[in-house]
Amino acid sequence: FRPVPREGYLVGGALRDALLARPFSDIDWLVARPEQAATDAARALDGSAFPLDEARGHWRVVTGGLTRDYIRLDTPIDANLRCRDYTVNALAADG
Numbered sequence: 212f213r214p215v216p217r218e219g220y221l222v223g224g225a226l227r228d229a230l231l232a233r234p235f236s237d238i239d240w241l242v243a244r245p246e247q248a249a250t251d252a253a254r255a256l257d258g259s260a261f262p263l264d265e266a267r268g269h270w271r272v273v274t275g276g277l278t279r280d281y282i283r284l285d286t287p288i289d290a291n292l293r294c295r296d297y298t299v300n301a302l303a304a305d306g
């Protein structure tokens with residue numbers, strides 16, 4: 212999952228798939244500053260960063276066959292997880 216963004220949380224299906232030793236093609240991160248996290252990751256991975264949803268401040272990085280999404284975390288992580296569907300989307304791990 213590297214690089215791990217500062218104060219970021221890995222969430223959702225990629226975490227589930229990693230725990231089950233299954234392949235994955237997209238990674239979702241909750242971060243305080245999505246644009247900065249995406250720009251840093253793109254630089255470190257020689258990828259491309261671009262806004263995914265400008266209204267909400269979500270960013271995406273594409274490198275080879277892997278997509279990384281950086282979503283703004285504007286509530287405490289436990290509050291964010293409580294709003295999820297309590298299946299794979301309620302999983303989170305910090306760096």
